[in-house]
Amino acid sequence: MNIVSQPTTLVKALMSGNEAVARAVWEAGARVACAYPGTPSTEILENLATYDDIHTHWSVNEKTSLEVAIGASIAGSRAFCAMKHVGVNVAADPLMSLTLAGVTGGLVIAVADDIGFSSSQNEQDTRYWGRFGHLPIFEPSDSQEALDMVIDAFTVSEEYGTPVIVRMTTRICHVKCLVGLGDRTVPPGMAFKRDPEHWVMVPQNAKKRQVIQFERDARLAQLSEESTWNSIVGGEDRRVGFVASGPAFMNVSEAFPDAPILKLGFSHPVPVEKIRAFSGTVDSLLVVEETEPLVENALKAESIECHGKDVFPRCGELLPKIISKSVKALQDGAAPTEVATKSKVFPRPPSMCVGCPHLPPYYCLSKLTRKTTIVGDIGCYTLGAGHPWRALDTAISMGASMGMALGMDLGRVDADKKKGIVAVIGDSTFLHMGMQGLLEMTYTHGNVTVMLLDNSTTGMTGGQEHAGTGLDIHGTTAAKVDFEKLCVALGVKPERIHTVDPYELPELYKVMKQEIAKPEPSVIITNQPCVLIDRFESKPPLKVLDDRCSGCAKCLSVGCPAINVTRRETEVRKSGSTFERAWVSIDTTACTGCNLCEYTCAYDAIVPEKRRDNQ
Amino acid sequence: MSGKRNSIVNILISGVGGQGVMTAAEILSQTAISLGFDVKKTEVSGMSQRGGVVTSHVRFGEKVMSPSVPSGEADILLGFEAAEALRAISQLRPGGVALINSMRIVPPIVSVGIHDYPDHPIDDIRMCDCEVHDLDAGKIAQELGEMRLGNTVMLGAVADHLPFEAKHLREQIVNRFQTRKPELVALNEKAFEAGRQAVSGYAPE
Numbered sequence: 001m002n003i004v005s006q007p008t009t010l011v012k013a014l015m016s017g018n019e020a021v022a023r024a025v026w027e028a029g030a031r032v033a034c035a036y037p038g039t040p041s042t043e044i045l046e047n048l049a050t051y052d053d054i055h056t057h058w059s060v061n062e063k064t065s066l067e068v069a070i071g072a073s074i075a076g077s078r079a080f081c082a083m084k085h086v087g088v089n090v091a092a093d094p095l096m097s098l099t100l101a102g103v104t105g106g107l108v109i110a111v112a113d114d115i116g117f118s119s120s121q122n123e124q125d126t127r128y129w130g131r132f133g134h135l136p137i138f139e140p141s142d143s144q145e146a147l148d149m150v151i152d153a154f155t156v157s158e159e160y161g162t163p164v165i166v167r168m169t170t171r172i173c174h175v176k177c178l179v180g181l182g183d184r185t186v187p188p189g190m191a192f193k194r195d196p197e198h199w200v201m202v203p204q205n206a207k208k209r210q211v212i213q214f215e216r217d218a219r220l221a222q223l224s225e226e227s228t229w230n231s232i233v234g235g236e237d238r239r240v241g242f243v244a245s246g247p248a249f250m251n252v253s254e255a256f257p258d259a260p261i262l263k264l265g266f267s268h269p270v271p272v273e274k275i276r277a278f279s280g281t282v283d284s285l286l287v288v289e290e291t292e293p294l295v296e297n298a299l300k301a302e303s304i305e306c307h308g309k310d311v312f313p314r315c316g317e318l319l320p321k322i323i324s325k326s327v328k329a330l331q332d333g334a335a336p337t338e339v340a341t342k343s344k345v346f347p348r349p350p351s352m353c354v355g356c357p358h359l360p361p362y363y364c365l366s367k368l369t370r371k372t373t374i375v376g377d378i379g380c381y382t383l384g385a386g387h388p389w390r391a392l393d394t395a396i397s398m399g400a401s402m403g404m405a406l407g408m409d410l411g412r413v414d415a416d417k418k419k420g421i422v423a424v425i426g427d428s429t430f431l432h433m434g435m436q437g438l439l440e441m442t443y444t445h446g447n448v449t450v451m452l453l454d455n456s457t458t459g460m461t462g463g464q465e466h467a468g469t470g471l472d473i474h475g476t477t478a479a480k481v482d483f484e485k486l487c488v489a490l491g492v493k494p495e496r497i498h499t500v501d502p503y504e505l506p507e508l509y510k511v512m513k514q515e516i517a518k519p520e521p522s523v524i525i526t527n528q529p530c531v532l533i534d535r536f537e538s539k540p541p542l543k544v545l546d547d548r549c550s551g552c553a554k555c556l557s558v559g560c561p562a563i564n565v566t567r568r569e570t571e572v573r574k575s576g577s578t579f580e581r582a583w584v585s586i587d588t589t590a591c592t593g594c595n596l597c598e599y600t601c602a603y604d605a606i607v608p609e610k611r612r613d614n615q
Numbered sequence: 616m617s618g619k620r621n622s623i624v625n626i627l628i629s630g631v632g633g634q635g636v637m638t639a640a641e642i643l644s645q646t647a648i649s650l651g652f653d654v655k656k657t658e659v660s661g662m663s664q665r666g667g668v669v670t671s672h673v674r675f676g677e678k679v680m681s682p683s684v685p686s687g688e689a690d691i692l693l694g695f696e697a698a699e700a701l702r703a704i705s706q707l708r709p710g711g712v713a714l715i716n717s718m719r720i721v722p723p724i725v726s727v728g729i730h731d732y733p734d735h736p737i738d739d740i741r742m743c744d745c746e747v748h749d750l751d752a753g754k755i756a757q758e759l760g761e762m763r764l765g766n767t768v769m770l771g772a773v774a775d776h777l778p779f780e781a782k783h784l785r786e787q788i789v790n791r792f793q794t795r796k797p798e799l800v801a802l803n804e805k806a807f808e809a810g811r812q813a814v815s816g817y818a819p820e
Binding site for chain 1: 728
């Protein structure tokens with residue numbers, strides 16, 4: 001239970017930006033909130049689910065999430081959805097017509113940009129949707145502002161009849177600071193009124209809405225000029241004046257505590273006239289924005305002289321030291337000096353967990369890489385591209401694996417005629433945007449083997465439920481997708497669908513080889529849960545008998561982090577070739593007893609920890 | 616930088632996903648709040664749940680703007696793992712204090728022979744201009760019968776190097792467990808004291 005889930009005597013709490021957004025949605029009286037998990041936005045809905053009297057659920061994807069919010073808004077309630085930056089690409093179709101149609105109950109979308117690529121495939125700037133979709137953008141610079149702006153965003157949404165995006169970034173989502181709390185107020189809401197001219201977006205209606213949208217743009221521009229979210233803060237040293245938003249504002253004020261800053265909180269439409277007036281009060285104007293030069297370009301288009309991306313880096317976080325170094329370089333007329341510090345320490349990339357049910361399929365795929373092309377997807381299993389498996393050839397976006405695999409089948413050249421094509425996708429991603437790709441594959445007689453790794457959770461984002469787990473966000477029983485039946489419904493022949501326990505390694509390998517050889521779509525479903533969720537049950541751990549371990553190192557190709565090397569030796573064979581021997585031990589405190597490594601050991605050196613002790 | 620003018624305390628906690636780095640940072644933040652400081656806490660964690668690097672930043676003072684500890688300006692480095700402490704050591708200011716768990720967590724990328732674990736990471740750290748205290752927090756936790764106590768041991772280790780008394784930090788640990796898992800209060804107090812005693816600078820109350 002969230003300790004601050006009810007109106008309490010607590011005035012302030014240490015909250016992340018995500019927690020503050022959740023709090024704000026609740027305080028603003030929203031009735032419906034949903035999201036598909038995505039770093040760094042996931043905790044918003046996880047937190048909202050701990051509040052009473054608001055409906056929350058995990059959506060199948062960001063598009064359905066926004067569609068639910070649109071429906072709830074038209075029905076008269078305040079509605080909310082959250083997503084990561086790339087999620088908006090998925091939701092873009094309803095978004096781009098929603099902004100024409102407008103809203104009834106306030107509709108706020110919190111979008112979290114992953115600046116610095118902590119866990120994403122790109123670094124796209126969500127603020128573009130403001131320009132593209134004619135909708136206002138708020139940019140908080142800490143948790144308190146996240147709370148206040150979300151509440152204000154609901155008001156703006158209703159007063160101007162527009163959805164509003166609150167643009168978060170990792171440094172807002174995951175930074176904790178003190179936040180003042182308020183109570184929940186639910187607006188009465190208006191019952192749905194039939195009005196096809198407003199809500200049916202056929203050309204003749206949409207055209208009329210476009211006129212309204214342009215009028216709204218002008219009113220929003222006026223609001224931005226007047227908004228207290230856009231105001232001048234800071235000092236009297238007028239040699240340089242800054243325009244900054246989001247985390248960049250905090251960083252500028254730390255780097256230049258004496259400089260005046262026009263802080264942009266309501267950053268689209270850009271308050272051009274306010275900035276023009278400000279620019280007249282400083283010697284030179286610098287725009288500091290993460291990541292794209294949107295404000296800078298808007299100012300230049302209005303003939304306001306300023307510096308921006310000619311001074312500051314195009315990508316990544318704009319930390320105080322980066323800002324001060326860049327400004328100094330501008331003042332000195334020199335390029336900023338890059339001091340590359342090379343770490344002496346090995347890289348520590350994320351790895352799959354001890355006993356992870358994805359280890360066996362990747363062990364098998366790593367033995368098949370010469371004869372197959374492996375088309376991956378987004379999830380924990382993307383880690384299969386790394387060592388020791390190196391068994392993933394592509395990963396582009398959520399759910400793309402099966403469509404791309406079909407394309408690789410259709411587009412293959414003669415040299416690849418004999419290769420098998422495997423698509424690897426997880427359960428949550430399959431339901432998110434993946435399954436249409438399978439439908440296209442069966443419809444077009446594609447020749448692809450699909451590995452559907454069903455670990456019964458949304459793993460990479462920390463283990464959220466989804467439509468295939470049988471539980472909802474509150475842990476209550478829910479309808480559960482039957483993946484076998486779903487694949488049959490999508491046109492896969494029943495005899496080409498196999499559900500396998502991945503820890504039965506020989507069986508898994510046999511089925512994979514058999515299905516890759518078949519010239520039609522097959523689906524192999526692995527059915528063991530993620531080791532990090534409650535439903536996982538570990539078995540007694542294993543150990544290595546030192547006197548039997550030959551140093552063959554075969555068990556290391558499983559990629560389980562519980563297997564540690566104790567000793568290495570380079571052996572020179574009679575042929576002159578060398579072989580790296582590695583003797584191992586198993587971390588029995590971490591081992592889940594899955595037995596995978598035992599299958600790879602020809603010397604029976606891996607045994608249950610208790611065996612010899614009992615003998 | 617306003618950091619100096621404002622006298623902000625900068626603490627960096629580095630380790631590996633699953634070690635309790637973020638929880639330790641949260642408890643430090645709560646302690647600073649309880650003493651009336653403005654606090655910001657942030658992480659660079661990436662896909663840390665999968666055994667990657669986790670670095671938590673805790674900053675407190677009269678007013679904190681940027682949540683990130685400026686590179687090379689950390690006053691204290693709390694290193695939960697030897698090689699991760701070495702990786703983070705350049706973040707420490709000259710003369711700063713490093714409290715380091717000597718425990719090694721060897722990732723698969725080292726096991727399979729692609730990279731080497733440094734031979735003597737703590738000796739390498741001693742070559743830097745800083746005050747180094749090391750302890751085997753993993754062993755202490757294991758002796759207390761629960762590996763998950765490691766982060767409380769590390770909080771004990773830093774307790775006598777903070778700009779406030781150790782009792783304030785202990786109080787926050789007790790509070791946290793009192794509300795969540797009261798049966799673990801006594802064990803965590805024990806772990807906290809063991810951590811304090813394992814490093815020099817310990818000042819019995």
